[in-house]
Amino acid sequence: MDGLNIPLNHILLVSSLLFAIGMMGLMIRRNIIFILMSLEVMLNSAALAFVAAGAHWGQPDGQIVFMLILTVAAAEVAVGLGLVLQVQKRFKTLDMDHANRMRG
Amino acid sequence: MRELIWLIPLIPLLSSVTLMLAGSRLPRLVIGIAGVGSVGFAALLTLVTGIDFMANPEPFQLTLWTWMQVGSFAPGVAFYFDGLTLVMMSVITGVGFLIHLFSTEFMERDESYARYFAYLNMFVAAMLVLVMADNLLLLYLGWEGVGVCSYLLVGFWYQNSANGQAARKAFIVTRIGDTAMALGLFLLFTELGTLDIQAMVGIANETWQVGDNVALIACLLLLAGAVGKSAQLPLHTWLPDAMAGPTPVSALIHAATMVTAGVYLIARTHGLFLLAPEAMMAVAVIGIATTLMAAFTALMQSDIKRILAYSTISQIGYMFLALGVGAWTAGIFHLMTHAFFKALLFLGSGAIIHCLHHEHNIFKMGGLRTRMPVTFWSFMIGSAALAALPMTSGFFSKDQILLQAYQMPGMGPWLWLAGLLGALLTAIYSFRLVFVVFFGAAKTEPDKDTGWRMALPLTVLCGLSLIGGYFIIPVQDVFPVGSADHPAHWVEYVSISVPLFGVLLAYLIFHTGQLKVDSLVNSRIGQTLRQFWLSGWGIDWLYDRLFVRPYYSLSGMLKSEPVDAIYGLIVAINQTFNHWLSAAQTGRMRWYIVSMVFGLVVLLTLALQISSEVL
Numbered sequence: 001m002d003g004l005n006i007p008l009n010h011i012l013l014v015s016s017l018l019f020a021i022g023m024m025g026l027m028i029r030r031n032i033i034f035i036l037m038s039l040e041v042m043l044n045s046a047a048l049a050f051v052a053a054g055a056h057w058g059q060p061d062g063q064i065v066f067m068l069i070l071t072v073a074a075a076e077v078a079v080g081l082g083l084v085l086q087v088q089k090r091f092k093t094l095d096m097d098h099a100n101r102m103r104g
Numbered sequence: 105m106r107e108l109i110w111l112i113p114l115i116p117l118l119s120s121v122t123l124m125l126a127g128s129r130l131p132r133l134v135i136g137i138a139g140v141g142s143v144g145f146a147a148l149l150t151l152v153t154g155i156d157f158m159a160n161p162e163p164f165q166l167t168l169w170t171w172m173q174v175g176s177f178a179p180g181v182a183f184y185f186d187g188l189t190l191v192m193m194s195v196i197t198g199v200g201f202l203i204h205l206f207s208t209e210f211m212e213r214d215e216s217y218a219r220y221f222a223y224l225n226m227f228v229a230a231m232l233v234l235v236m237a238d239n240l241l242l243l244y245l246g247w248e249g250v251g252v253c254s255y256l257l258v259g260f261w262y263q264n265s266a267n268g269q270a271a272r273k274a275f276i277v278t279r280i281g282d283t284a285m286a287l288g289l290f291l292l293f294t295e296l297g298t299l300d301i302q303a304m305v306g307i308a309n310e311t312w313q314v315g316d317n318v319a320l321i322a323c324l325l326l327l328a329g330a331v332g333k334s335a336q337l338p339l340h341t342w343l344p345d346a347m348a349g350p351t352p353v354s355a356l357i358h359a360a361t362m363v364t365a366g367v368y369l370i371a372r373t374h375g376l377f378l379l380a381p382e383a384m385m386a387v388a389v390i391g392i393a394t395t396l397m398a399a400f401t402a403l404m405q406s407d408i409k410r411i412l413a414y415s416t417i418s419q420i421g422y423m424f425l426a427l428g429v430g431a432w433t434a435g436i437f438h439l440m441t442h443a444f445f446k447a448l449l450f451l452g453s454g455a456i457i458h459c460l461h462h463e464h465n466i467f468k469m470g471g472l473r474t475r476m477p478v479t480f481w482s483f484m485i486g487s488a489a490l491a492a493l494p495m496t497s498g499f500f501s502k503d504q505i506l507l508q509a510y511q512m513p514g515m516g517p518w519l520w521l522a523g524l525l526g527a528l529l530t531a532i533y534s535f536r537l538v539f540v541v542f543f544g545a546a547k548t549e550p551d552k553d554t555g556w557r558m559a560l561p562l563t564v565l566c567g568l569s570l571i572g573g574y575f576i577i578p579v580q581d582v583f584p585v586g587s588a589d590h591p592a593h594w595v596e597y598v599s600i601s602v603p604l605f606g607v608l609l610a611y612l613i614f615h616t617g618q619l620k621v622d623s624l625v626n627s628r629i630g631q632t633l634r635q636f637w638l639s640g641w642g643i644d645w646l647y648d649r650l651f652v653r654p655y656y657s658l659s660g661m662l663k664s665e666p667v668d669a670i671y672g673l674i675v676a677i678n679q680t681f682n683h684w685l686s687a688a689q690t691g692r693m694r695w696y697i698v699s700m701v702f703g704l705v706v707l708l709t710l711a712l713q714i715s716s717e718v719l
Contacts, residue, residue: 023697023701026694026697027694027697027698027701028694029694030694035693096692096693096694097692097694100690100691100692101691
């Protein structure tokens, strides 16, 4: 453990990068599957930040929250993919802009 | 018999309701029998009651039920019967019956035959309630009832929008007076605690001294109501326009009965007016001013019905003069004789109009003397009575009014002189009508003569107009007795000779043409005066400028609802924001995310900015 002493800042930087990538994906992607993937990336970036912080301060809380996030992500994917199937069935497309039925 | 007087207004009312509900399905003969018969039956009952009353002239009161009870205010549906009521009821049912009979021929080609008789019967019922009412509230019910019927009948031929206009004018102008009268009733009730006429006069005599200000205000308010209904200055403008209705309606409502309701009201409440001498003076002045104004106007008109309408206004002015000088009996007497001869004249003009293809202009008639003899004699007798030629009914009543006006202390002789001028004008305009319409060359050929249903009422009314002056009306117990002394004989002689002189003038001007007035009429001042009088002294014009147009422009302004504009502004602002914000609700998820991120960035930047400044 001692040999691999990566500074916390670096990890947080990676985490921020992952978050930004996920958010960019969320903003520019139209395919719902890619949107879900981007969400996963963002969740994982947060989980990474938790784990890193937990390791830094020698606390178990970070890992516990990571477990929670993992569960949430799994549940989200389960629901999300179910929705994807429904969207595909109903609209014959995965493009979220075409599936828009609002007339605002 | 006395317990059954409630039947008298009820029968025409029932007939009216029947005709309204089932009239369109009934044959014309049945409609005619119901319409005329109900009024005839009422007339018969009035006659029987009248004979009964004459045998035992004791006023009586009949309470049917309590109308409403609010605290001490409990007006009943109650009738009061005395000599004055009897006179009014006889005129309404008697003349009313003759006019109904006349109408069956006049309206025989009209498609709304049932509607006509339904309205006319309802009018008779309402008018009977008016004169029989024991309290002022029930009187007011009849008062408004006749107003509604007048409105409906003036606008009877509603397909022509001018008739609707005339009906609305009649309704609205009289409504001004009615509002004042309602205020008068409120005032009387708050001051005296009852609207029961007999009790009210008694309490008023205990409460108020002669000349009391409250009594004066109450009387002036009642007078305003009477002025509106009886078409006196300044609320007379509706009556000439009300001639838009069928001619028998003009005869019944706008000559014989409804327009004299104001005279009846003042006579009925004379106990109050005696407490307010200034109000009586106002009655006399309004009466004489109206008499002269309307007489000058009648002199210039060329529409036969408008001449008679202005003549009616003028004659009611005489009745007001009589009431104002305290000649109550003479006023009511003139009311009765006027009902006879003016109904006769109106029915006569109705016969002319009926037989002359609805021609109203007297200068397009002429020479009808030999072609329509019954009508000619009706007009001769009616005009003689109207002009108060000796031995006719109008002579007795008008002569009494003038003599009693002369005896009034103070301005009596002046009122008498003005009344004489009115009598002179009356004689001229009524015989101008006779000479122009019945003498000279024929200009329009009548296509038929009157049938018996027209001739009979005319004949009966001719008789009444001749002998009506010898009737003695049983009102000696109703009104206080006036002074018995007579003015000097020369006053009487002048009063008699002035109408004769007027007839002579009319004969010379309009028949033989020996008296040339063309140069006088065609001079500049003559033309101006002629126009002025022809337009009814410009009063319609004045009201149009003073009230009608400002009202129209005001309502034009209010049409856009300026007050609502303030609230409209709030709505508009909300709608604008709503529009903007709903534009953001596109349903595009990426757009939401971008806006969330943008907002987050802005907030974070601000938070960092603030925290760095604080630290």
